[in-house]
Structure formats: C-alpha cells, structure tokens
Amino acid sequence: AQTVTQSQPEMSVQEAETVTLSCTYDTSENNYYLFWYKQPPSRQMILVIRQEAYKQQNATENRFSVNFQKAAKSFSLKISDSQLGDTAMYFCASLAPQGAQKLVFGQGTRLTINP
Amino acid sequence: DSGVTQTPKHLITATGQRVTLRCSPRSGDLSVYWYQQSLDQGLQFLIQYYNGEERAKGNILERFSAQQFPDLHSELNLSSLELGDSALYFCASSVAPPSGGLFGELFFGEGSRLTVL
Numbered sequence: 234a235q236t237v238t239q240s241q242p243e244m245s246v247q248e249a250e251t252v253t254l255s256c257t258y259d260t261s262e263n264n265y266y267l268f269w270y271k272q273p274p275s276r277q278m279i280l281v282i283r284q285e286a287y288k289q290q291n292a293t294e295n296r297f298s299v300n301f302q303k304a305a306k307s308f309s310l311k312i313s314d315s316q317l318g319d320t321a322m323y324f325c326a327s328l329a330p331q332g333a334q335k336l337v338f339g340q341g342t343r344l345t346i347n348p
Numbered sequence: 349d350s351g352v353t354q355t356p357k358h359l360i361t362a363t364g365q366r367v368t369l370r371c372s373p374r375s376g377d378l379s380v381y382w383y384q385q386s387l388d389q390g391l392q393f394l395i396q397y398y399n400g401e402e403r404a405k406g407n408i409l410e411r412f413s414a415q416q417f418p419d420l421h422s423e424l425n426l427s428s429l430e431l432g433d434s435a436l437y438f439c440a441s442s443v444a445p446p447s448g449g450l451f452g453e454l455f456f457g458e459g460s461r462l463t464v465l
Contacts, residue, residue, distance in 0.1 A: 276436060279457035324390055335404060336454060338390035
C-alpha cells in the first residue's frame, strides 16, 4: 500500500520569497510517479509538477521544482519568487502505474503568500 | 479547463436522501475515477471505471455506487445520506488503461460540493 505524508498543515511567506513544502511517501513499488497538485480557492485540482521515480533528475516547471530523494522517500516542492496567485492548498500524491493507477494523496499544506 | 465536466456544482439535501452526481470525461479518455474530499482533507479514492467496467474500489461505502455508461460518462449514486457525507466529490479521467505500467495523466473536474443537512 502507498502512503503519503505532509507534515506541514500550514505555511506562510512573503511575496517573492522562496518556500519549500515537504512530503514523504512510502511504497513497495519500484515504478511509481509522484505529483504535486495545487488547489486554489476555486477548488480545481491543478497539476503543478510530476516526477517519474526512475528519473534521477529533479523535475522543474518554471518557478516550481522538486527535490526527489528516492532513498529517503522524500519529495519536496520548492516555489521560487512566490506570487500571490500561489496561495492555495498543495497536495503531494503518489501513483503506481500497475493496477488501478489510483492517486494516493497527502493531507495537504495550506500555503499563504502575503503581499 | 480540464475538459472534465461535473454536474451539479453544488447540491444541498437532507439526511436520508439519495443524490446522483454526474461526470463527463475528456474526449477520448476511457478511465474515470471518483474521489471524495472532506473538509480540508486530502482526496480519498472511491472507485474507478475503465470503458464501462469497474476496475478498482477504494474506501467507498456500501451506500454509494457508481457506473460508467456506453458513452463513457459516469454517475456516482449516494443514498441514505448522512451528515458525514458532506464533501467535495471529484471526478477525474485518464486515457490510459489501469494496468500494464502505462500511465496517463489524470485530469480533474471542478468537483460537486454536496451538503447534507
């Protein structure tokens, strides 16, 4: 079974600062994917970034990057030059492509960017 | 716009009642997933269908049922509703079949917010 843990219920930073959200996971699969989803007040689930476990290089999408530590089963999200529009709930999730391909989500981190 | 359409967006009903939530997947997507998000919680997987067949079940109550129709839209039926069923119900769709190591990104709808009074 897969589990995902986000230990930071809430975080708050000033606009333009860099913030890192933590996530740890547990899985018995060798092949899996990891994701960060953003859920703004509009409640839409928006994919921010994804990482394939077999890739050693950390994924990057513009101001968003991850620090994937496979041995430690850690998958943190770094947001650089944070913007007011980054204010949202952020969910870490894992997925094993074998079987049902269901996403397993963490409990989320509520991130507030202050002006 | 993810291409996944969910209706209704909001629904208020009373305990003991039955409701049906509807999901139309993205064009071409054969897999449909249902997730439940209780207040300020992560999403919990309920059930998955692929091309009309149930493929996986998660923490779905016996009072809940779902189906996927030949046109690939899906419905989630919630019956004998309780206060604790109040939540946001998400549908997601994917092009990939649920096996074989292939992965297709899941696209989420905007959710149906159910309030049980």
